[in-house]
Amino acid sequence: MYLYDELGTALFEAITLLPEYGLTRAEERLLRRHAGDMLEHLPPPVAVVELGSGSGRKTRWILEALADREPVAYFPIDISAAALIKCHQELGNVGAISIVGLEKSYLEGLQEAATRRRSNQALLVLFLGSTIGNFDPPAAEKFLRDIRRHLKPGDALLLGADVKKSVHDMLLAYDDPAGVTAAFNRNLLARINRELGGDFILRYFEHHVRYQEMDCRIEMHLRSTRRQTVSIRAADFTCVFREGETIWTEACHKFRVEEIPGIARRTGFLCEAQWIDTEWAFVENLLIAD
Structure with missing residues (x-):
């Protein structure tokens, strides 16, 4: 939501x-x-x-x-x-x-x-x-x-x-070449920054899509491109991301x-x-x- x-x-x-x-x-x-x-x-x-x-x-x-x-x-x-x-x-x-x-x-x-x-x-x-x-x-x-x-x-x-x-068609539907879905996904971080006092640097997270065959599920993730520390002030929360670690943002069965x-x-x-x-x-x- x-x-x-x-x-x-x-x-x-x-x-x-x-x-x-x-x-x-x-x-x-x-x-x-x-x-x-x-x-x-x-x-x-x-x-x-x-x-x-x-x-x-x-x-x-x-x-x-x-x-x-x-x-x-x-x-x-x-x-x-x-x-x-x-x-x-x-x-x-x-x-x-x-x-x-x-x-x-x-x-x-x-x-x-x-x-x-x-x-x-x-x-x-x-x-x-x-x-x-x-x-x-x-x-x-x-x-x-x-x-x-x-x-x-x-x-x-x-x-x-x-x-x-086909897996190809499903992945492409959630990772379009124009980058609109990537912008949609990253906007989640922008909203957290704006409304909850987060300090995500959006360019340090890349849109990533994968397909889980066993569960017949497309997953959208935001993948950290480096080791970084992020805080969300309103939640009194701090998290250290390793390079390659992801935030799972949405599932599409x-x-x-x-x-x-x-x-x-x-x-x-x-x-x-x-x-x-x-x-x-x-x-x-x-x-x-x-």
Whole structure:
């Protein structure tokens, strides 16, 4: 979460446009082509809640398809105020939609949105972008169970999941030649310096990406290029880094299409349908609360 201050959010939006990062375009293709099919599984009326909305660009396809049949209440949830402002700008022109942005964590926002729904209204929760892959597998299943606890039977979760592909393509997606992802990663240190009184020297840390085959996981690290001592004043913390030692900043687990229904069953859902992009292996999963 600490990666996403205002600059981090802007850098991530830039990452989604990079040619090496096919994930976002794959999901947009699926939503553009199949939004109507997805909504056929959900009888009206439906309120839409999006966990980690960002700019909401991909969500347009779902909201427009839904607005064609009924007025839509949309609750984007994000910890970034800048992202919520951009979301309003991006989606404010969609007809028959009311937008209530919630600057909260995922579950706090979901809890509030669930209390605002009408008594006869189902919830469609969107958790897109393969953000579920940022959790390790046990934590991912716990998080899905936590989502389920806020839902009623028949509510739905649309879960985007990036699928395992060639190691070359996966590494390139997180280590682009233009250095945008590197800037996104280093911005974490800049934020610690600014907000917590850290004294990281950013040029002494390099962006490093690796793939862990056993766990089917991409890892982003910041690797110290020399022996150095760093302090964070607000945490009363000092650390000595050896040359080559890393700070592990993010994990991105990749999935197999066939494992999603089992994950759904173990967390209180049924996998109603799946849509798969063939240009960049990615799967959109419609899970129904059991």
